[in-house]
Amino acid sequence: MNPVDPAGIDTPIGYVDLERVRANAQRVADYAAQHGIAWRPHIKTHKSLEVARIQLEAGARGLTVATLREAEVMATLTNDLLLAYPPVGDAKLERLVRLPMSLDLKVALDSSDVLESVAAASAAADRVIGILVEQDVGLGRVGVQSSAEVVRLASLASSLDGVEFAGLMFYPGHIRVQEDEQTEALALVFEQLTDTYAALESAGFTAGIVSGGSTPTLWQSHAFPGLTEIRSGSCIFFDREGLALGVASHDDLAYTVLATVVSTAVPGHAVVDSGSKALAKESRGDGGFGVLFDHPGVLLESLSEEHGVLDLSQTDWRPVIGERVRIVPNHVCVSVNLQEALLAKDRDAHSMLTLEGRGRGPWTG
Template sequence: MSPFSLDSIETPAALVDVDRMEANLQKAAAYTREHGLRWRPHTKTHKVPELAARQLEAGATGVTVATPREAEVMGAVAEDVLLAYSPVGASKLKRLMALSRRVRLSVGLDSREVLAGLAEAAREAGRTVGVLVELDLGMRRVGVQTPEVAVALAREAASAQGLEYQGVMFYPGHIRMPMAEQGPALAEVSRRLGTFLEALGAAGLKPGIVSGGSTPTLWRSHEVAGMNEIRPGLTPFFDRASAWTGVCGWEEVAYSVLATVVSTSVAGQAVIDAGSKALAKEELPMGGYGALVDRPDVVVHALSEEHGMLDLSRTSWRPRVGDRVRVVPNHVCVSVNLQDELWAVRGGQVTGRWEVMGRGRGPV
């Protein structure tokens, strides 16, 4: 595709600064290499197979997905796919088993019910599916609660025909504070992980894979003793929450939503055509739903479905109807999920277009 001016794109539109993205990928690759960590990035953030391919080229050992659709889309470019989600129901299992035989599928799960259903589906399909026993290390969302249950589930995975016990996984999603303050929480995760690893080892079920990691804790992943794989999702893009935690600088955020000012009728405010159906509505402790790439002091202080309200109280800048701005949303994953496509940009030029293929639910 020949580059063309960003000015010709209809707003709202999702933009990816390709130079920033590339730098972010290289930084994550270098970090994981330095610390000997496997890197299986969660592709729910971008949902774009071309970007998963780019992550694999940069050194990722596989990809992580959350839904059958994402597995189908990413299975076209990745040979190693971890479904970090318990698949429940005949339809989901059938779709997973229909993935290309080239794909080594593994699944994170936390119950005997899910394990039994998966084993049966795998046997019927004549496949072998890897199993990671999901542990709860403090998030209190999913994951087995005690070493005893983990051992029992791992034992069942190890003996079930159709399954291969590969290790454990967890998601420290409860650690969302700024990076500098994460020490005690990470130490607690290490401690809890240790009790699980000890019990599994003692039972002869030492996990080969100990998969964890998150974007907020990304650069401190090496502090979690025993973890040998991370699955951060946001690394290619980052977002306002990432900048808030300090996992990236504001100038490193590669994703934004291009929007147009449509009204300046209310004093102290400019309204843009990117609302909750483009940016998504997620709260952050610092307030607001996004901020401008070039003017981080200008915050989206309120959102309707198709209107974003820019607070002009901390700036002397006075935009006019028709002006265009780039907004960094609080949470990039849910904003991407609202887009049909992402536009690759370099400076003021559009250099490519990616369909958000993993969006939606139906089969590819």
């Protein structure tokens, strides 16, 4: 990687601390290893080969992706890939079965429609794709609604050429509170999982893989009964959400958006050149769209497309035009997705980090 001078870099631009990235990766990999579970990080957070390489070197068993672009890019790094999203339509199916034959490829889905089309495409390409049946454990977004439906799709997968039943996937994304307030919601998830294992066993199936967990429940993952792997993605960078939930501390924050103060004309405020097109306008119940890394009391109180307005009412700090600040976004994944590249810091050296998995094209299979 060619060195760059950060002082000469224009803003806004995503800024990554690679030492922290390595530390975050190692901590999650060590935690997973300690509890005998695997870590298959969701690379939607970073979409970068370099960061995925760090995760794999730290001990990640494979990678999780959401898009075909991400799959194509990450298949160059690992032989163990989970597409955690139902591929619907010919364009996606064609790209799916064109992934390297050497890949241990798994797809998560929640319907016989998608299962049958994946099986047909896979069989026609003379390959076998592992099927994880996704079960809804409370989020109400996707996932079959009962253990009986899990068994039904497992049976269908077993009866079709081109696919094999590989296990269960769940995502407890409805649990977004601090660890000590998670007990009751977690117990309900545990109950559903246990019920599903029993139903599968009765029907003669084994859920080889149980892929679950989330970032808010990250350090409780070992308590999920039967869990074999976690997919947590944002734990590689963390964000304001992770801080608020107590799953990360300020020292773990590895991603910020580097911005420049461009206006101080309105009293009590300063305006930076980083708006919703660099941070994403994701609101939180407690207000604001981000905080300053070096002034955690300074809230990004509003966002236009290219303007971010800092609330200076709770600080004595008075920025001047041209001053640079680093913003911790509410949600890191969608902010990274808005960058064409990241400025990466590694000890005292800086370089540009490309995001090879970003985007969706080509749009035709």
